[in-house]
Amino acid sequence: MSVREISIRDALREAMSEEMRRDERVFLVGEEVGGYNGAYKCSRGMQEEFGKKRVIDAPIAECGFSGVGIGAAMVGLRPIVEYMTFNFSLVAIDQIINTAAKARLMSAGQFTLPIVFRGAGGAAFQLGAQHANSFDGFYAYTPGLIVVAPATPYDMKGLLKSSIRDDNPVVFFESELTYGLKGEVPEEEYLVPIGKAEVKRAGTDLTIITWSKNLFLSLEVAEALSAEGVSAEVLDLRTLRPLDTEAVLKSVAKTHRVLVIQEQHEVSSYGAYLSHLIQSEIFDELDAPIGLVSTLEAPMPYSKSLEAVILPSQERCLEAAHRVLEGSR
Amino acid sequence: MDQELITDLYRQMLRIRRFEEEAARLYTERKIGGFLHLYIGEEAVAVGAASVMEPQDYVMTAYRCHGHYLARGGSAREGMAELLGKETGCAKGRGGSMHFYDLEKRFMGGWGIVGAQVPLAAGIAFAQNYTDSDAVTLCYLGDGAINIGAFHEGLALSALWRLPVVYVIENNHFAMGTPLEKTAPIDDLSLRALGYPMARDTVDGHDIFAVRSTMHTAIRRAREKKLPTLIEAKTYRYRGHSMADPAKYRTAEEVDQWKARDPIKTLGEKLESLGMTAAKSRIDSEVEAEIQDAVEFAESSAMPDPATALDYVLV
Numbered sequence: 001m002s003v004r005e006i007s008i009r010d011a012l013r014e015a016m017s018e019e020m021r022r023d024e025r026v027f028l029v030g031e032e033v034g035g036y037n038g039a040y041k042c043s044r045g046m047q048e049e050f051g052k053k054r055v056i057d058a059p060i061a062e063c064g065f066s067g068v069g070i071g072a073a074m075v076g077l078r079p080i081v082e083y084m085t086f087n088f089s090l091v092a093i094d095q096i097i098n099t100a101a102k103a104r105l106m107s108a109g110q111f112t113l114p115i116v117f118r119g120a121g122g123a124a125f126q127l128g129a130q131h132a133n134s135f136d137g138f139y140a141y142t143p144g145l146i147v148v149a150p151a152t153p154y155d156m157k158g159l160l161k162s163s164i165r166d167d168n169p170v171v172f173f174e175s176e177l178t179y180g181l182k183g184e185v186p187e188e189e190y191l192v193p194i195g196k197a198e199v200k201r202a203g204t205d206l207t208i209i210t211w212s213k214n215l216f217l218s219l220e221v222a223e224a225l226s227a228e229g230v231s232a233e234v235l236d237l238r239t240l241r242p243l244d245t246e247a248v249l250k251s252v253a254k255t256h257r258v259l260v261i262q263e264q265h266e267v268s269s270y271g272a273y274l275s276h277l278i279q280s281e282i283f284d285e286l287d288a289p290i291g292l293v294s295t296l297e298a299p300m301p302y303s304k305s306l307e308a309v310i311l312p313s314q315e316r317c318l319e320a321a322h323r324v325l326e327g328s329r
Numbered sequence: 330m331d332q333e334l335i336t337d338l339y340r341q342m343l344r345i346r347r348f349e350e351e352a353a354r355l356y357t358e359r360k361i362g363g364f365l366h367l368y369i370g371e372e373a374v375a376v377g378a379a380s381v382m383e384p385q386d387y388v389m390t391a392y393r394c395h396g397h398y399l400a401r402g403g404s405a406r407e408g409m410a411e412l413l414g415k416e417t418g419c420a421k422g423r424g425g426s427m428h429f430y431d432l433e434k435r436f437m438g439g440w441g442i443v444g445a446q447v448p449l450a451a452g453i454a455f456a457q458n459y460t461d462s463d464a465v466t467l468c469y470l471g472d473g474a475i476n477i478g479a480f481h482e483g484l485a486l487s488a489l490w491r492l493p494v495v496y497v498i499e500n501n502h503f504a505m506g507t508p509l510e511k512t513a514p515i516d517d518l519s520l521r522a523l524g525y526p527m528a529r530d531t532v533d534g535h536d537i538f539a540v541r542s543t544m545h546t547a548i549r550r551a552r553e554k555k556l557p558t559l560i561e562a563k564t565y566r567y568r569g570h571s572m573a574d575p576a577k578y579r580t581a582e583e584v585d586q587w588k589a590r591d592p593i594k595t596l597g598e599k600l601e602s603l604g605m606t607a608a609k610s611r612i613d614s615e616v617e618a619e620i621q622d623a624v625e626f627a628e629s630s631a632m633p634d635p636a637t638a639l640d641y642v643l644v
Binding site for chain 2 (some may be wrong): 053058059061068069077094098103104105107112
């Protein structure tokens with residue numbers, strides 16, 4: 001198998017292009033996806049290859065073009081709806097949650113909705129409060145959706161291809177900060193299955209559970225802990241709904257200590273759910289209370305010095321890891 | 330005038346009327362839960378439109394959906410069973426009054442958030458262009474939907490992308506309890522089409538032949554020219570917004586004025602004037618039998634098995 005290093009934006013483009021070559025029902029719609037090649041250049045050259053019929057520049061009307069995608073999916077097309085960022089998905093959220101996630105149940109299975117909603121989620125550098133939302137857990141709250149939040153170029157490509165082939169509505173999170181990040185991706189076609197977590201670093205003393213771009217922070221934390229003689233395992237969930245419960249419990253049963261690192265406010269968060277799940281399923285395996293590092297409880301301020309405090313940092317993660325290792329809160 | 334057509338239009342309108350009168354009765358007997366929004370009074374719009382559609386065409390609507398479902402050929406049995414939350418319902422008891430579906434008949438629902446069905450209909454129409462199909466999508470909405478964003482975004486995209494869709498505002502003059510003059514500074518709601526722009530028309534929704542003619546023109550425009558139309562059908566619901574609404578915001582005189590022009594009564598009188606009294610009586614009793622059969626079917630059907638509560642979430 002030949003491997004090369006490509007960026008996440010190219011991995012995403014390859015995933016979409018390969019699937020569009022494979023299946024004529026697949027199309028891409030969103031703001032700037034055509035002539036501009038995508039706000040983050042994820043669809044570079046795609047309109048040239050597939051034409052304006054299949055790579056469609058939409059006006060700024062997220063509710064409208066999300067609904068168009070869902071309606072088209074109801075009658076057999078397989079749309080990819082791109083949000084420039086998921087911050088703007090809020091004006092389409094009625095369509096995603098009240099229509100896409102529920103149409104199958106309300107119609108008792110008459111509707112099948114093979115649609116992907118994708119775009120950047122989470123904070124980047126100093127975007128201010130309205131452009132720094134992290135909504136992965138927010139969408140993961142809703143039954144009827146699949147929620148995918150990968151980190152590496154390999155996983156981005158393999159999971160986006162699986163998402164496009166899936167017959168359910170999939171909400172697919174990328175990150176503005178990592179579109180340029182490069183990693184190994186095979187030349188040959190491959191898929192990464194939805195609903196499967198992956199151990200990205202094996203360890204024995206502590207399980208760090210994370211997803212999306214916080215994988216990279218978690219790996220740094222694990223490296224720093226290793227210098228202290230602590231062997232941390234890093235479990236990348238990759239999919240939030242459905243959760244790979246088996247992988248979570250397996251890792252925890254091995255290390256007996258858990259630290260969750262999430263870019264979410266702690267109240268009503270996915271990490272809080274994970275914590276409940278673990279303690280209710282395998283309480284006896286735990287040697288310490290579960291640690292949770294979250295975004296602090298404030299809308300994101302603009303200034304660099306404040307943003308750094310709000311987001312999970314290596315310093316806060318290490319502090320939390322030490323508390324978990326000491327078995328105290 | 331074509332007698333077969335007149336008798337069929339009469340039958341279809343009467344089916345809806347009697348279906349809903351029975352639904353109202355079952356609701357007061359607490360056999361139907363949730364909300365029940367009745368279409369009584371507005372039947373000429375759904376039946377007139379359905380009578381000029383082709384089998385390949387799609388229909389989408391909001392939560393006042395029983396009439397559109399029945400007019401499109403939906404089964405009274407399965408509709409009534411849905412209202413009673415039965416496994417034999419048109420959505421196996423998962424949808425309820427606001428969420429009827431019959432994909433085989435291309436009846437696409439049945440949506441509960443005001444205006445949200447407008448972009449969905451645009452999406453179905455988009456898919457027809459994408460696949461070179463000549464099917465037209467007909468999308469109903471109420472006068473209460475003409476201010477919400479989804480309506481405007483759906484219309485904007487329909488005009489921009491030249492989608493084969495016909496939007497029908499069923500103007501029954503009240504958004505729940507708020508009269509139209511308090512929600513829009515226009516009398517002719519088709520004026521909303523101007524800015525996108527798209528073709529528009531206004532029709533007397535109590536005149537089923539006018540409805541047919543208006544719909545026919547718009548559907549042909551969609552099918553042949555791939556252009557959308559916004560139609561206002563002026564109509565009236567005789568009942569409240571839902572069964573919970575005593576409709577005290579309007580006068581009995583106003584209701585009576587509309588009832589005097591009731592489309593079912595009007596067409597029934599036409600049948601009699603054409604010397605078709607016997608045919609009318611036969612339809613009356615056939616419809617009655619169909620609806621009573623539907624009620625019996627619904628009442629005797631099984632509830633969904635509790636073990637299936639998590640079915641139909643994902644594929």
